[in-house]
Amino acid sequence: MSLRKILPLLSGLILLTPLIPADNISISQIDSSSLLTSQAIKLYLSVTDSRGSPIEGLTAEMFRVFESADGLNFKEVPGIEGFKTGANIAAGINFLLLLDNSGSMYDTIGGKPTSVQKDMRITHARQATLSFVDSITNPRDSLGLASFNTNYSIHTPPGSKLAKTALLLDEIVKPTKEEAYTELYASLLLAAEQMSGIKGRRVIIVLSDGENFPYFLHTQREHKNFKERIFQHTEPIELCQKEGISVFAVNFGREKDRYLETIALETGGTVFDASNEEQLSEVYQRIRNRILTEHLLTYRATMDPADIQYVKVEYSRDNKKESVTRFYFSSTIFGLPLESLSFLLVIPFLIALVLWWLLTKLRLEKIARRPTLEVLHVEQGSPSTKLFNIRSKKTVISGSEEADLTIAGAPKMKENRATVIFDKKSKSYTVVGEREITVNNKSVKTRKLEPGDVINVGGTTIVFDDKPPR
Amino acid sequence: MSTLARRLIICCLGVLAGIAAWPVAEVILMYQRIFPSYLIFSIVLGAAFGFILGAFFGSFAGITSSVKPRIGSGAITGALVGLVGGAAGFFIGQGVLFLAGELLFSSYKSFNRIGLPVARAIGWGFLGIFVGMTEGIRAGSLKKIQVGILGGFIGGIPGGFALEYSRLLFPEIIYARLAGFIILGLLIGFFYSLVEKRLAYGVLRVLNGCFKGKEFLIAQKKLKIGKSAKNEISLADYADVADVHAVLLIKGHDLLLKPAGPKFPVLVNEDKITEHPLKYEDVIKIGSARLYYKLE
Numbered sequence: 001m002s003l004r005k006i007l008p009l010l011s012g013l014i015l016l017t018p019l020i021p022a023d024n025i026s027i028s029q030i031d032s033s034s035l036l037t038s039q040a041i042k043l044y045l046s047v048t049d050s051r052g053s054p055i056e057g058l059t060a061e062m063f064r065v066f067e068s069a070d071g072l073n074f075k076e077v078p079g080i081e082g083f084k085t086g087a088n089i090a091a092g093i094n095f096l097l098l099l100d101n102s103g104s105m106y107d108t109i110g111g112k113p114t115s116v117q118k119d120m121r122i123t124h125a126r127q128a129t130l131s132f133v134d135s136i137t138n139p140r141d142s143l144g145l146a147s148f149n150t151n152y153s154i155h156t157p158p159g160s161k162l163a164k165t166a167l168l169l170d171e172i173v174k175p176t177k178e179e180a181y182t183e184l185y186a187s188l189l190l191a192a193e194q195m196s197g198i199k200g201r202r203v204i205i206v207l208s209d210g211e212n213f214p215y216f217l218h219t220q221r222e223h224k225n226f227k228e229r230i231f232q233h234t235e236p237i238e239l240c241q242k243e244g245i246s247v248f249a250v251n252f253g254r255e256k257d258r259y260l261e262t263i264a265l266e267t268g269g270t271v272f273d274a275s276n277e278e279q280l281s282e283v284y285q286r287i288r289n290r291i292l293t294e295h296l297l298t299y300r301a302t303m304d305p306a307d308i309q310y311v312k313v314e315y316s317r318d319n320k321k322e323s324v325t326r327f328y329f330s331s332t333i334f335g336l337p338l339e340s341l342s343f344l345l346v347i348p349f350l351i352a353l354v355l356w357w358l359l360t361k362l363r364l365e366k367i368a369r370r371p372t373l374e375v376l377h378v379e380q381g382s383p384s385t386k387l388f389n390i391r392s393k394k395t396v397i398s399g400s401e402e403a404d405l406t407i408a409g410a411p412k413m414k415e416n417r418a419t420v421i422f423d424k425k426s427k428s429y430t431v432v433g434e435r436e437i438t439v440n441n442k443s444v445k446t447r448k449l450e451p452g453d454v455i456n457v458g459g460t461t462i463v464f465d466d467k468p469p470r
Numbered sequence: 471m472s473t474l475a476r477r478l479i480i481c482c483l484g485v486l487a488g489i490a491a492w493p494v495a496e497v498i499l500m501y502q503r504i505f506p507s508y509l510i511f512s513i514v515l516g517a518a519f520g521f522i523l524g525a526f527f528g529s530f531a532g533i534t535s536s537v538k539p540r541i542g543s544g545a546i547t548g549a550l551v552g553l554v555g556g557a558a559g560f561f562i563g564q565g566v567l568f569l570a571g572e573l574l575f576s577s578y579k580s581f582n583r584i585g586l587p588v589a590r591a592i593g594w595g596f597l598g599i600f601v602g603m604t605e606g607i608r609a610g611s612l613k614k615i616q617v618g619i620l621g622g623f624i625g626g627i628p629g630g631f632a633l634e635y636s637r638l639l640f641p642e643i644i645y646a647r648l649a650g651f652i653i654l655g656l657l658i659g660f661f662y663s664l665v666e667k668r669l670a671y672g673v674l675r676v677l678n679g680c681f682k683g684k685e686f687l688i689a690q691k692k693l694k695i696g697k698s699a700k701n702e703i704s705l706a707d708y709a710d711v712a713d714v715h716a717v718l719l720i721k722g723h724d725l726l727l728k729p730a731g732p733k734f735p736v737l738v739n740e741d742k743i744t745e746h747p748l749k750y751e752d753v754i755k756i757g758s759a760r761l762y763y764k765l766e
Contacts, residue, residue: 032572036565039507303511305502307586329571331586332508333563333593334515335633337499338644345493348648352490356526359482360533360541376675376762440753441739452678452760454753461751463677463762 023055024048025315025322026268028201028244028294032328035301040081041328045295046246047315052270054293055317058085064314065299069306071325082298092140093201093291096158097132098191099125100208100252101147101172103180111254121252125207126169128250132205132283144194147172148187150179150215151225159198182213184257186226188236188247195245202245203269203287208260209253233259240267244326248272248287307331371429371466373397373405373420379459381410390429395420397457405462412458420449420464429464431455473673473685476534477663480527484625484659487526488651494518496647512564513557516597520556523655524604525549531609536681537699537706547608552601559600567593587638591630594654598626602658609702611690613720617669621662629654671725672750674718677760680707688725693718695756696730711757718748725763727754 024047031042043065047055060083066074105122108114117123133143144158145168155168188206195202214230215223222228240247240263248269249260261271272283301309309330314323371390375383381399384406388395396403397420399413407413417434429449431439438456439447447453451466498515505511528548532541570589602622606615633650640646671688686693686703693702696715703718705711714730728745729736737755738746748754754761 032568036508036512036561036568039509303503303505303507305499329568331567331571331590332499332502332511332515333560333567333590333597334495334499334647335590335637337502338496341497341500345496348489349493352486356483356486356529359479359486360529360538362533363536441751452755454677454760454762465678465682
């Protein structure tokens with residue numbers, strides 16, 4: 001084939017390429033439970049075509065895995081250790097139903113104003129929600145319920161038991177004129193934030209009948225919560241991708257938000273055009289099937305220090321590449337290293353060693369060099385001194401101010417006194433009690449003292465000590 | 471040495487241990503990426519950290535009893551126990567950190583301010599348990615191990631929080647981890663001494679001689695009293711004291727004192743005893759040493 005013939009064909013192909021719808025890849029869960037023991041990270045991947053249907057026949061060679069400590073500079077991991085299709089995950093799915101409660105939801109399905117309750121879209125949406133709840137068969141699934149118009153309202157927090165959700169549908173009431181706007185992107189973002197604290201499979205199902213219709217943009221008045229902020233459709237997409245939350249959208253009217261499909265597809269979800277309860281009840285089964293056809297990819301993690309490690313999976317098929325990034329927790333107990341090491345680090349080490357050595361030299365004991373009386377315990381009152389050096393022949397212990405060792409404020413000491421007398425001849429001390437005293441818990445009137453003897457006078461415990469015995 | 475001095479010394483040792491461990495940990499952390507796995511990295515870092523903390527805490531008994539040979543032997547035994555305990559503690563702490571970080575706090579938004587500090591504090595608590603156990607294992611005392619578990623865990627948690635929040639509040643300061651280590655060491659020491667006191671059966675205070683004023687906390691089921699430096703209550707330099715002269719035993723709610731042999735007289739309140747349940751304010755005579763049993 002000549003170049004002249006090939007060129008138009010190639011240019012045709014180039015022109016057509018953007019028209020070929022891209023596949024979507026999402027990481028629905030990262031399992032890092034084996035990171036410490038075997039350095040393995042398990043990724044649960046969902047790969048769907050442009051219509052949201054799972055793609056079959058995938059192989060490990062179609063994937064490349066990269067890691068990054070900062071989310072910017074990625075480096076490829078050495079190799080993929082395992083790839084399994086149809087990874088069966090026993091865990092349940094955490095659903096959050098996000099119901100449009102704007103003014104148009106009170107029109108008929110055909111978009112005409114009505115006052116007949118049963119013809120209103122909201123009535124169909126309520127019944128469809130109940131059908132959805134009934135269709136859930138896995139007891140491990142959980143369901144939350146939120147609604148939105150100008151404001152985002154949570155009726156049942158995500159992670160709740162199923163029965164509770166159905167009952168709380170009655171909380172959704174017709175909005176006032178001020179509340180009738182459609183803050184679709186803001187509400188999706190808030191719903192994703194609420195789901196981000198929940199572990200496991202997370203799915204937001206948004207039931208809406210129209211476009212994003214922000215309050216501030218159309219009234220030029222400040223929104224009570226969002227002020228002048230106009231939310232972009234990319235905001236819920238970014239958060240959902242980061243957290244691995246899939247958005248499934250259900251169109252409930254003739255109008256459709258132009259980015260709703262993008263939001264759904266880029267988060268690994270899909271869009272359903274459901275106008276009745278039967279169609280909505282099929283949604284659950286389709287989501288469930290999606291999860292059962294997920295792929296399990298296992299790789300060996302890098303050791304780059306990071307509190308959270310970003311992981312990027314690149315998927316290529318038919319010369320087209322798609323990638324998705326998420327993160328897992330990789331912080332170590334002592335955290336991140338310093339930016340650089342300095343020899344000055346040796347200084348605190350040496351200081352600690354020197355101080356420790358000094359501590360070992362410390363002697364806190366007081367060896368008696370002369371006879372002393374040490375007040376150990378006072379039942380009442382306070383002593384004139386804690387440690388009394390015996391210098392005279394007679395040392396009086398009493399409550400009186402004239403005593404050598406005064407125990408002030410102790411009534412029992414007023415009636416009692418003890419005297420320690422030094423005998424020059426035997427070079428010994430004797431304690432003499434005016435009334436009964438104890439020495440070493442034995443009642444005595446008089447007693448020759450030895451170092452370490454414990455005298456108790458009127459509830460005051462005193463230790464006699466002399467030069468250390470050898 | 472009074473109970474307060476004893477408490478101050480163990481707190482000082484904790485602070486010094488934290489300071490000494492910091493540069494070692496920084497060097498290992500700097501080379502994290504050359505380790506083949508988190509498993510090896512955790513074991514090496516934990517072993518080094520435990521080795522240093524164990525050595526410092528292991529010298530505590532020797533310092534407080536003023537028996538020099540016990541300082542060295544205690545430091546060596548403590549270091550070896552700390553090496554194993556630190557490796558195990560770091561491994562378990564890291565496992566808990568991964569689990570807490572991944573399971574409980576998967577939200578990206580609140581991750582830095584709440585999730586990471588809480589997860590890290592829990593991890594540090596487990597690390598503290600193993601470091602705190604060092605002295606108990608060294609002394610072969612179940613009671614002291616219990617004390618170490620409680621003290622280490624209570625001390626480890628604020629240490630982990632301190633590290634994380636000082637890093638969040640002062641991201642430019644490189645000493646955040648040093649502050650965390652100091653707080654960890656200090657609090658392990660402080661809570662160890664606090665719990666030790668709470669679980670102790672009282673104090674034996676030496677009333678005379680070269681150890682006058684020294685207080686021995688009764689915090690393990692069996693304590694030997696005598697001249698030898700190996701005894702928990704060492705009365706070296708006292709006359710008429712045998713190498714192992716008497717034994718203190720905790721039996722039920724009683725603290726029993728008995729001579730280690732028939733040739734070693736022990737007097738309680740002047741009376742010679744064969745086995746005696748101690749009461750507070752009892753005065754014990756062992757050789758020329760006098761001891762006073764008190765609550766605190």
